Amino acid sequence: MHNNEVWVFIEQRNGKPADVSFELLSKGRKLADSMKGALKAVVIGHDVKSIASQTFKYGANEALLIDHPDLKLFRTMPYSRIMNELIKKHVPRIVLFGATVYGRDLAPRIASNTRSGLTADCTDLKISDVKYLGKEYPQLLLQIRPAFGGNIVATIITPDVPVQMATVREGVMEMHPCEKPHKEKITEIPYNPIDIDGLLEIIEQQREESKVNLKSAPIIVAGGYGLGSKENFKLLHDLAHAIGGEVAGSRAAVDAGFVSPERQVGQTGVTVRPKLYIAVGISGAIQHRAGMQEAKKIIAINTDPDAPIFDICHYGIVGDAAQVIPMFIETYKHKLK
Numbered sequence: 001m002h003n004n005e006v007w008v009f010i011e012q013r014n015g016k017p018a019d020v021s022f023e024l025l026s027k028g029r030k031l032a033d034s035m036k037g038a039l040k041a042v043v044i045g046h047d048v049k050s051i052a053s054q055t056f057k058y059g060a061n062e063a064l065l066i067d068h069p070d071l072k073l074f075r076t077m078p079y080s081r082i083m084n085e086l087i088k089k090h091v092p093r094i095v096l097f098g099a100t101v102y103g104r105d106l107a108p109r110i111a112s113n114t115r116s117g118l119t120a121d122c123t124d125l126k127i128s129d130v131k132y133l134g135k136e137y138p139q140l141l142l143q144i145r146p147a148f149g150g151n152i153v154a155t156i157i158t159p160d161v162p163v164q165m166a167t168v169r170e171g172v173m174e175m176h177p178c179e180k181p182h183k184e185k186i187t188e189i190p191y192n193p194i195d196i197d198g199l200l201e202i203i204e205q206q207r208e209e210s211k212v213n214l215k216s217a218p219i220i221v222a223g224g225y226g227l228g229s230k231e232n233f234k235l236l237h238d239l240a241h242a243i244g245g246e247v248a249g250s251r252a253a254v255d256a257g258f259v260s261p262e263r264q265v266g267q268t269g270v271t272v273r274p275k276l277y278i279a280v281g282i283s284g285a286i287q288h289r290a291g292m293q294e295a296k297k298i299i300a301i302n303t304d305p306d307a308p309i310f311d312i313c314h315y316g317i318v319g320d321a322a323q324v325i326p327m328f329i330e331t332y333k334h335k336l337k
Contacts (some may be wrong), residue, residue, distance in 0.1 A: 004037025004139070005092040009083065010055060010063075011102050012043070013074075013207075017051045020098030020170040022058045027125060027173040028096055029059030034127040035139050037093065040064060042086065044079055046072035049186065056181045063184075068191040070198075073205070074102050078197040080109045086189070087114045091162050094141050096125075099167040107167050117158020118165040119143035123172055123267070123290050132159055141166070146267055146286050153286065171215055171271035172290075212246065212262045218275045219245030222265055222292070225252035226281025226302060227321060233258045235325045236280060242329045248272070250288045253281075266291035280321045284309025301325070 006028040011018040025041060032039040041055035041063040052063035066082050083106065087095065095110070097103035099121050111118035124144040130137045140157050141164040147154035158164050214220060221240040223233050233253070240247045249259035251266055265272055267287035277295035282288060284300070284307055292298070293312055300313035301324050310316045317324055 003091065003093060004032070004035040005040055005090070006032040006035075006037060006094040006096070007040045007042055007087075007092040008055075008060075009095070009097045009103065009106065010041050010043045010051060011074075011098055011100060012045050012048055012051055015045070015048060015051070017054060018098055018100065018170070019175065020100060020103075020168070022054075023170070023173040023175045024096045024098065024168060025055060025058035025060060026176040027168075028094070029176075029178070031094060031125060031127055031141070032059075032061075035093065038062065040092070042066075042083065044071055044082055046070075052186045053184060056184050057177050058175065059178045059181070061182050061185065063186045065186050065188045066191050067188065068193075070193055071191060073202045075197070075200050075202065076105055076109065077199055078191070078193070080106055080113070081194075081197065082189075082191065083110045084113045087116070087163060093139075093162070093164065095163060095165045097165070097167045099169045103167050107165055111165050114163055115161060116163035116165050117143075117161045118167075119145060119156045119158075120167045121145055121267070122166045122168050123153075125166060125168070130157055130159065132157065135159075140164070146290060149287075151286070169271060171273075174273075210262050212260075214246055214248055214263065214265065214270045214272050217246035217272070219243055219278075220248050220265070220272055220274045220276070220292075220295075221245045221278045221280065222248040222250065222282060223253050223258065223280045223321075224250040224282030224288075225256055225258075226283065226304075227253065227258060228281075230258045232322065235321060239278070239325050239329055242332050245274075245276070245278075250282045250285075279309050279313065280325070282309055283307045284312065 008024045010021040038061040041060040043052045052065045097107045126142040137159045143156040248265045254264045267290045273294040279300045298313040299315045300309040301317045
């Protein structure tokens with residue numbers, strides 16, 4: 001009925017591949033292995049054969065390469081048309097996209113055109129046999145994500161369609177280069193433009209790189225709504241400065257204007273895995289935990305002893321940040337130097 005292939009759409013900008021695509025290949029490798037299937041990368045662009053080659057480092061069995069000058073910049077029409085045609089022809093079991101500006105544009109269009117199941121912003125993906133409404137479904141994709149404002153974790157299945165799709169944010173899956181990569185097998189697929197592909201023309205693009213790189217920060221000092229004000233957030237900047245960390249915030253803190261949006265950690269922000277994560281005045285709702293629970297060490301400071309953040313932290317301090325943080329800085333400066 002359908003094959004056991006896992007496909008990953010490889011996103012690139014100006015010939016530079018997106019991290020999220022390689023993270024998804026690493027995850028896709030595990031999914032393909034558990035179905036005893038193959039992992040394929042789909043690379044669309046111009047002069048991107050080197051990107052197709054890189055996909056083997058992260059577990060691809062084969063790369064499908066569609067390379068043409070017209071495809072240099074991402075445009076919805078040709079990119080989605082290429083994917084639609086490939087998916088209808090080969091019927092892969094699973095197709096994964098990064099939950100990026102491009103992935104969010106492509107995935108829903110492709111899912112509706114190919115009549116496939118799609119779940120957005122998954123925080124985990126697994127393969128499992130499922131019994132549903134009295135029927136056995138072997139090797140379904142479990143698409144796992146927080147739901148209802150993050151109060152529950154929902155496991156979503158799309159049993160009645162041959163192709164199951166998901167989008168995943170950057171940083172959610174870990175990137176693992178393979179110890180023994182497969183031999184390169186790049187299949188070049190010709191691109192035949194049609195009129196509709198040229199409906200949209202890109203005149204110029206403005207792009208500003210984010211100056212904040214939370215993902216690679218070894219130490220993160222994060223604040224929540226519990227800090228109460230932007231002024232109190234200055235404490236976090238002082239602490240981060242003292243110990244060489246980056247400042248981050250929960251969604252509530254960002255919404256309240258205490259900290260800028262690019263510093264938001266959580267389900268709708270960035271997923272981080274620092275060596276040390278200090279959570280200050282963060283209650284620890286599931287959406288926030290989804291973005292930081294993989295940290296090696298978590299220290300939580302909160303006035304509420306029942307805050308859920310205390311369930312996952314390694315060290316918890318019940319107290320007022322305005323008193324606790326200056327003590328931290330003082331100790332660090334004097335005793336640890």
